[in-house]
Amino acid sequence: xxxxxxxxxxxxxxxxxxxxxxxxxxxxxxxxxxxxxxxxxxxxxxxxxxxxxxxxxxxxxxxxxxxxxxxxxxxxxxxxxxxxxxxxxxxxxxxxxxxxxxxxxxxxxxxxxxxxxxxxxxxxxxxxxxxxxxxxxxxxxxxxxxxxxxxxxxxxxxxxxxxxxxxxxxxxxxxxxxxxxxxxxxxxxxxxxxxxxxxxxxxxxxxxxxxxxxxxxxxxxxxxxxxxxxxxxxxxxxxxxxxxxxxxxxxxxxxxxxxxxxxxxxxxxxxxxxxxxxxxxxxxxxxxxxxxxxxxxxxxxxxxxxxxxxxxxxxxxx
Amino acid sequence: xxxxxxxxxxxxxxxxxxxxxxxxxxxxxxxxxxxxxxxxxxxxxxxxxxxxxxxxxxxxxxxxxxxxxxxxxxxxxxxxxxxxxxxxxxxxxxxxxxxxxxxxxxxxxxxxxxxxxxxxxxxxxxxxxxxxxxxxxxxxxxxxxxxxxxxxxxxxxxxxxxxxxxxxxxxxxxxxxxxxxxxxxxxxxxxxxxxxxxxxxxxxxxxxxxxxxxxxxxxxxxxxxxxxxxxxxxxxxxxxxxxxxxxxxxxxxxxxxxxxxxxxxxxxxxxxxxxxxxxxxxxxxxxxxxxxxxxxxxxxxxxxxxxxxxxxxxxxxxxxxxxxxxxxxxxxxxxxxxxxxxxxxxxxxxxxxxxxxx
Numbered sequence: 001x002x003x004x005x006x007x008x009x010x011x012x013x014x015x016x017x018x019x020x021x022x023x024x025x026x027x028x029x030x031x032x033x034x035x036x037x038x039x040x041x042x043x044x045x046x047x048x049x050x051x052x053x054x055x056x057x058x059x060x061x062x063x064x065x066x067x068x069x070x071x072x073x074x075x076x077x078x079x080x081x082x083x084x085x086x087x088x089x090x091x092x093x094x095x096x097x098x099x100x101x102x103x104x105x106x107x108x109x110x111x112x113x114x115x116x117x118x119x120x121x122x123x124x125x126x127x128x129x130x131x132x133x134x135x136x137x138x139x140x141x142x143x144x145x146x147x148x149x150x151x152x153x154x155x156x157x158x159x160x161x162x163x164x165x166x167x168x169x170x171x172x173x174x175x176x177x178x179x180x181x182x183x184x185x186x187x188x189x190x191x192x193x194x195x196x197x198x199x200x201x202x203x204x205x206x207x208x209x210x211x212x213x214x215x216x217x218x219x220x221x222x223x224x225x226x227x228x229x230x231x232x233x234x235x236x237x238x239x240x241x242x243x244x245x246x247x248x249x250x251x252x253x254x255x256x257x258x259x260x261x262x263x264x265x266x267x268x269x270x271x272x273x274x275x276x277x278x279x280x281x282x283x284x285x286x287x288x289x290x291x292x293x294x295x296x297x298x299x300x301x302x303x304x305x306x307x308x309x310x311x312x313x314x315x316x317x318x
Numbered sequence: 319x320x321x322x323x324x325x326x327x328x329x330x331x332x333x334x335x336x337x338x339x340x341x342x343x344x345x346x347x348x349x350x351x352x353x354x355x356x357x358x359x360x361x362x363x364x365x366x367x368x369x370x371x372x373x374x375x376x377x378x379x380x381x382x383x384x385x386x387x388x389x390x391x392x393x394x395x396x397x398x399x400x401x402x403x404x405x406x407x408x409x410x411x412x413x414x415x416x417x418x419x420x421x422x423x424x425x426x427x428x429x430x431x432x433x434x435x436x437x438x439x440x441x442x443x444x445x446x447x448x449x450x451x452x453x454x455x456x457x458x459x460x461x462x463x464x465x466x467x468x469x470x471x472x473x474x475x476x477x478x479x480x481x482x483x484x485x486x487x488x489x490x491x492x493x494x495x496x497x498x499x500x501x502x503x504x505x506x507x508x509x510x511x512x513x514x515x516x517x518x519x520x521x522x523x524x525x526x527x528x529x530x531x532x533x534x535x536x537x538x539x540x541x542x543x544x545x546x547x548x549x550x551x552x553x554x555x556x557x558x559x560x561x562x563x564x565x566x567x568x569x570x571x572x573x574x575x576x577x578x579x580x581x582x583x584x585x586x587x588x589x590x591x592x593x594x595x596x597x598x599x600x601x602x603x604x605x606x607x608x609x610x611x612x613x614x615x616x617x618x619x620x621x622x623x624x625x626x627x628x629x630x631x632x633x634x635x636x637x638x639x640x641x642x643x644x645x646x647x648x649x650x651x652x653x654x655x656x657x658x659x660x661x662x663x664x665x666x667x668x669x670x671x672x673x674x675x676x
Contacts, residue, residue, distance in 0.1 A: 053449050103652040109449070110394060111655045114595045115648050117588060122644030129637035246460075246584070249453045257449065286468050295457030299442060302454065306446045316538050 003284075011280035020159055025275050031165035033271020034172045038227040039248035040255060040263035041176070042220040047257045048196040049216040050101065052112045056119040058245015060221060063123050064089060065228030065237045069138060070131040078142035089221030097213045135236035138229060145233060168230040175226060176264060179219070183260075188215060196258070250298035256308025266298075266309060273297045321669040337519055354508055359501045367500040368573070372507055374606075374613045376568045379511045381593040381605035382518050383561025388591075389600035390522055391554035392534025393443050397455040398562050398590045400462035403582030404432040405563025406570040407472045410481045414474060421486035421493050422506060425567040432563020433556040435462070440555025444548060447537070459584050466579035482576040494571045503572040510568065514561060519602055521557065530554050531600075562590075596650055598657025607658040615643060 015022045039057060046054040067088050071081035100115050141147065146163040183189040194202040195212045203209060228237075231244060251270050255262025277293045307313060321342050328334040338344045358371060384398050408431035412424045439458035443451050466472060473481045485495030492498045493506055521527055529550045532540035541547055570577045589612060597608020619639040654660055 100648055100652075104655070107651075107655050110388075110595070110599075111651050113449070114592065115651050117592070118644045118647035118651065120644070121647065122641050125637045125640030125642075125644060129634065129641065246456065249456060253446075253450050253453045288464060288468065291464055292457060292460035295454070295460060299454055299457055302442065302446055302450065306450070308450070 006284055007281070014280060024159055025279055026272055027159075027161060027165075029272030029275035030268055031162070031168065031271070032275065033268040034169050035227060035231050035244070035267075036248050036251045036271055037264045037267025038172055038175075038223060038230070039244060040251040040267055041179075041260065042223040042227070043248065043252055044255075044257065044260055044263045045179075045216055045220045045223065049192055050195075050213050051109065051199075052101070052116065053109065053257075054220070055113060055116040055245070056123060057220065057224060058243075058248070059120045059123045059127075060089075060092070060224040061228040061231065061244065062237070063092075063127050063228075064221065064225040065138065065232045066127050066131050066136070068225070068229065069136045069232075069237050072139050072142065073136070078139055081139075082143065085225055086222065089225060090218050093214050093217035093221055096217055097210060101213055102210060135238035138232040138237055143229065145229075164230075164233055168233075171226060171230070175223070176260070179260070182219075188212075192216065247294060250294040253308055254298040254301050256310045259308070259310035262308055262310030270294045270297060321666070321672070323670070337516075337523075351512070354512075355505070359504055364500045367504045370614065370617065372500070372504050372573050373569075374609050375504075375507055375511045376565055376573060377590065377593060377613060378606045378609035379514060379568065380562050380565035380590045381597065381609050382515055382602060383558045383565060384590050385594045385597075385599065385602065385605050386518060386522070386530070386561065387554050387558035389594055389598075390527060390534060391530035391551065391558075392537075393440075393551065393554060394448065394452040395455045395555075395558070396452050396584065396587045396591070397439060397458035397462075399582045399584055399586030400459045401432050401436055401559045401562040402566025402569060402586065403462060403466055403579070404435050404559075405429055405566035406577060406582070407466060407481065408432065408563065409567035409571060410474075410483075411472065413484065413486060417484070417486075420488045421571070422488045422510070425571060426510065426564055428567045429560040429564040432566070433560040436555045436559025436562075437552050440552050440559075443551050443555065456584070459587060463579055463582065463584075466582065478578075480576050480578045481570065483571050483574075486571075496575065498572075507568050507572050510564065514564065515602060515605075518561070522602070526550075526553065592647060594657075596647065596657055598659030601657065601659035603662065604657050604659030607662070611658065615646065619643070 039061060042057040042060070043054060046052055046057070064085055068081050068085045071084050072078055076084060096119065100119060101112075104112055104115055146167055148163050150161040150163060150166065152159040152161070181189075183193060191202070191207045192212055192215070194205070194207055195209060199209065202212075248267075251263060251266040254270060255264070255266025274290050274294050274297075277297075278290045282289050301309060321340075323340055326339070326341055328339065333339070338347055359367065362371065380398060380402055383401075384395065387393050387395050405428045409425050409428035412428060413419070413421060416424070435458075439455060442454040446454060467479065473479060476482070483494050485497055486493055488506075491502050493502060522530075529540070529545050532543070532545055533547070533550055533554075537547065540550075566582065570581070574581060593608035593612045594605060595608070596611055597606070598604030616639055619642055620635060
């Protein structure tokens with residue numbers, strides 16, 4: 001009886017009792033959700049355009065952040081290091097397309113998936129070999145990211161927001177808007193959508209698949225860089241961050257592999273759900289449930305929509 | 319010249335149904351078995367047995383399990399590590415509760431616990447498929463890992479949070495614990511692995527295996543032809559988890575000696591997945607080849623710089639080895655996406671016509 005009370009009544013009483021605290025929890029969840037959404041966005045971009053489930057997206061985030069910090073440590077000014085990192089991400093996109101995707105064209109999905117895991121291993125080894133394995137600190141101030149807090153009073157109770165979270169949200173919104181414009185208004189964007197719809201049809205009207213793949217991987221690399229900066233501003237830059245890729249996977253199945261709005265809304269749902277679940281119900285199970293809670297939230301949605309919230313309806317023919 | 323199918327006529331149904339219908343194959347497998355059961359424990363050093371042979375055959379068993387699910391039934395799973403963990407913890411609890419029981423029996427029994435858990439986490443496969451399912455199986459991986467950490471009963475409230483293998487005997491020999499000799503542990507593992515592989519090969523070529531392959535090739539068509547999805551898919555999950563569970567129990571009891579929850583992390587799932595991809599999806603022999611390759615590669619890579627006298631630090635070697643493994647995996651996928659088993663099939667074709675080119 002007590003347990004039922006703890007599960008079904010107590011958390012809601014707590015929520016109603018301290019609404020400002022709930023608001024704060026939701027805001028924190030949204031801030032984490034934005035980052036999940038950004039990682040998922042990188043996955044979706046690549047999956048849409050090339051059908052590759054890019055497991056290396058998480059490691060690309062770390063790799064980009066590490067390159068940025070590493071170059072700054074070598075004496076480059078922050079913005080030069082940023083440009084240099086963008087260059088490295090382009091180089092990565094070109095070499096992945098040349099050395100991995102092109103020879104593996106037309107292989108089954110699982111083979112391409114395994115290839116991206118191979119890429120993950122390679123990038124971890126390479127990154128640690130070049131920059132060393134010890135954790136580093138992200139250069140937030142040099143990049144002009146704000147620190148500190150905003151303080152609001154709501155009904156006499158303080159609500160504290162990290163400036164960094166606000167900045168991350170704004171940057172994420174700008175980036176998603178830019179991607180939306182890029183996809184819908186430009187020539188390359190239209191070519192990308194054509195490739196996403198049908199590879200063969202796109203080829204037959206003269207769209208170069210190889211070129212599109214480079215662009216998509218480069219775009220995913222930029223998204224990874226932004227994610228890396230935002231995420232590592234909150235903690236250190238190290239390969240322990242690769243775990244965030246695994247955190248972003250439920251976002252993908254929740255939102256659908258092919259939907260950009262799905263990635264964003266899925267990210268926010270997972271972010272908020274995780275925080276609320278951990279704070280109000282987590283203590284019943286002894287804490288630490290955030291490692292799998294997101295997966296169960298996503299699974300619960302999947303039971304009703306097997307293709308994700310915004311995924312394309314799967315039509316199967318015999 | 320030596321490898322000919324011609325002239326070997328079958329005069330009974332039993333002969334026609336044999337696993338190895340060709341005389342040369344039977345001879346070959348006999349040679350391999352003799353080498354594995356007699357020559358390796360007799361000639362191999364303790365180091366070779368404990369750090370190469372035992373893990374390779376145990377991981378091969380896990381690979382057989384995953385291959386049943388992914389290679390034959392077509393359900394991609396990333397929860398292998400956790401299912402192995404269930405087997406290991408189940409065996410640990412069983413031997414705590416029944417200290418007098420035959421440990422070999424307990425190791426096999428622990429597979430049933432793993433199978434039960436596998437069926438539960440196989441339920442989403444009825445609704446979703448492909449990569450969606452792969453991510454759903456990650457739920458099993460993380461949830462079970464969390465259970466191994468948080469549920470104290472599983473590791474007898476040991477303050478270190480690890481399970482330590484007690485000394486246990488079977489048939490008058492010390493099989494587990496620090497006092498067991500490598501030879502005994504190797505032979506016990508090998509016996510279980512060979513028996514279970516033989517069972518798997520019979521399962522796969524029978525009615526059940528054919529149903530799995532129908533589901534893999536096209537599940538809707540299979541359903542229309544009267545295959546019951548619920549039963550077939552869940553059976554695949556159960557059998558696969560059973561194999562993984564036994565492999566996990568063997569891993570801890572015959573090799574690690576003690577294990578923390580991190581021994582069953584997602585890394586292990588990927589390792590086994592690599593083994594079946596490099597070895598060959600849908601091939602039992604591929605499991606063994608893949609396990610030997612994936613396990614042997616880092617060992618070899620670690621010894622090359624030492625042997626060549628390069629003065630690299632241990633961490634640098636580790637990082638370079640990881641880079642090379644990643645690159646080699648991609649390279650292998652490019653040159654032979656069907657895995658090492660395919661190379662063997664090609665070699666067999668060539669042997670059939672040798673010494674003539676056609």
